[in-house]
Structures are given as C-alpha cells and as structure tokens.
Amino acid sequence: MRALRNIAAWAAMSPVLAAAGEWEFGGEIAGELRVFPQEAATEGQLSDFQPSIYGLGDIRWTSDNGKHQLVAVPFYRLDGEDDERTHADLREGYYRYAGNTVDILIGAGKVFWGVAESRHLVDIVNQTDAVEDIDEEDKLGQPMVKLSVFRDWGTVDLFVLPYFRPRTFPGERGRLRFDPVINDDDPVYEDGDEEWNTDFAIRYSHFFGSFDVGVSGFSGTSREPRFAFSPQGVDANGQLIPFYDQINQVGVDVQYTNEAWLWKFEGIVREGQGDTFAATVAGFEYTFFGVTQGGADLGVLVEHLYDGRDAFLAPPTASDNDLFYGARYALNDFQDTAILIGAITDLENGSSSGLIEAERRFGQNWTAELEARFFYNVDNEDLLRAFEDDSVLTFRLTRYF
Secondary structure: OHHHHHHHHHHHOOHHHHHHOEEEEEEEEEEEEEEOOOOOOOOOOOOOEEEEEEEEEEEEEEOOOOOEEEEEEEEEEEEOOOHHHOEEEEEEEEEEEEOOOEEEEEEEEOOOOOOOOOOOOOOOOOOEEOOOOOOOOOEOOEEEEEEEEEEOOEEEEEEEEOOOOOOEOOOOOOOOOOOOOEOOOOOEEOOOOHHHOOEEEEEEEEEEOOEEEEEEEEEEEOOOOEOOOOOOOEOOOOOEOOEEOEEEEEEEEEEEEEOOEEEEEEEEEEEOOOOOEEEEEEEEEEEEOOOOOOOOEEEEEEEEEEEOOOOOOOOOOOOOEEEEEEEEEEOOOOOOOEEEEEEEEEOOOOOEEEEEEEEEEEOOOEEEEEEEEEEEOOOOOOHHHHHOOOOEEEEEEEEEO
C-alpha cells in the first residue's frame, strides 16, 4: 500500500507531466436486487430481499508517448441487509511503464489466468471477493510489482506480491454462506509474517499455431483458506476462523482453436495442504454460427472437473468429480443480447447447481441483467448443502459513463 501512496504523491507533484498527457474518466453505477424464494436455513439470515447499489470508477492518465500510465479503479458497494457486503476496494491502482519489450507495473493490479468456463484453477494471483458472489469471478486488487518481458518466443511475467489480502465472506445476515459464520477479520497464517509474507509468481505464455499455452508457478500464501483444522477452529463467538497455508503450485492452461471448436484444459499440482495433489478442468466449446436469420450464434459447453485434494487437510471444494454442461446464445444484435445457461453435477452423488445469466443493453449507456442461481438434488454430505436453501434471483441495472 506504501507503493500506492508514493504513486499518488508522484502524480500530485507532477502537474506539468500530467497536463502533457491525456486523462480518461469512466465507470459504472448499478442498482441490484437479490430475491431469495426459499426461507433461510439459519436464524438471523435475511429473509427474502437483498437490495444494494455499487459504483466502479475508472480514472486513467496516459503520457503523450504512451509509455507511462496511471490507473485508479475504485469500487464501493452499499448493501441494505449484510454489513459485510457493504465494502470498498481499490480494484486497480497502479503506475505502469510500457516499453517495446518490457512492461513494468507497480501498485494494485488485477491479473487473470485461465481458459475454462466453469472453474479457473490456475488463476491464483488475486484474492477472491467472495462476499460479492460464490462463483469466484470477483477479485480484490492485489498489491504487486510486475515485470513483463516480450520476445518472439513468448511472454514472461514475473510477480513480487508483498502483501496478502484475506478472502471476504458474507456476515451473519448474509445468504449463500456457511454455518457457522466465517470470521474474516481475524485470520490465522502459517507464516509468521502473516499478511506481510512476500509471495512470488511467474507465468510464460505464447501461441503455437492454433494452441494458446500458459505455464505458471506460484509460491506463497494460499488464496484458499481452510477452516476446520486451523489452530483456533471456531472462535468464542461460534464463528469459523480462516487459516492460510504456505503453498507451492505449478499450473498449465491450454486452449486449442479449430474452426468452431475450442478445446480447453487447465491443470495444477499443489503442495502444502496435506498430500501434494492435482486438479484439472478439461472440455470444449462448440459454436453453431448463424442459427437464425438474424445471425445469432449458439455455443455448447462441456467440461469435466477433477480435484484430488485431501478432504481433511486442504480447503473444501465441491468440484472433486463433476460435470459442467451448458449453452451460450448470442443474438449478435445492436443491444448485445446474450443468454448463458449451465449446470454442474457431481458425478458421484448427483448434487447439482445451475445458473442462468441474461443481459441486454439499452441505448448507449444502460445494461439490464438477470441471473438465477439454484441448487437441487443436494446430498447431505456435499459442500453445496450449505447453500441448498439459497437459490437466488438477481436483477441488476447498470449505467455506464
């Protein structure tokens, strides 16, 4: 965080330089309503409606020669029911130098690795903002120093991550949470430096014909916490305490493109949480182009999820032997209308979760979205048991600037 303060001070003391460049201001503000049709499973949880609003800013300055850039992307959500979901974050806030063969970033950044649709195994740099949703798509800004080297033989990204950010979780009033509540204010760490332990990551990526390949490595504090076997276990208030291990992880992500086919694979090997284990996501997406006279496309998605982690000494996961299947329908119209329907089913006990996402743009600046997340046929021993009564409809109206 000290790096961010230095960047802000540098910008404030350099009005001449800033005036010579170009400023861009953008962002979005949205109203959101969650509707839970079923009664809450735990006393104290919100009953049916969860309204909230959020804002996301986007402020950028770029020098005239394009080599220097300052970026700030602040985020804030105000939730009407869950105090833990009312939170602020600096999604991005960095200085970047962009050279011809070298790129340097200092500050809070966001990095995405991976190719799969249902689960992003190799995506490990940023922490999940789990109070936002359970799909692990929302990420917290990660303090970092990033060096990227571009050559004909590929791109190498090197990361020094000087500060760890613990995962956020819903509070006592929140839905889509475990019981008992997870106390994310007082986590426990394996390393004595706690959140100040320095993590390191590296990734090589390149195109080989129709193959897009990434190979990554990570050493440091796990972004996934475990609970039941932490030193404190459950605290005096009956809340679970997250415990963050030190891990080493190697990952591979590959995408092969062949006309209408996209073949996808992500795999990791991780040590530090019980026995060393491997996890994979593998599948395909096939697109039927022009299925209507208006030019709509229909994509069919299938992926298998495997995870061999220790059920007692590693963070919990519901994706140990599951099948994801779904379809993406894009009208390719002026309003960018699109619908995604998918589900994940445990191949051993049949526990399933489904998702429907639909969005449509109105005019130049408005987007309406509808999401439905539901759980069915849940086995009593499955991790999804905690969310069985939390099927939810989400309505979102966003104004872009």
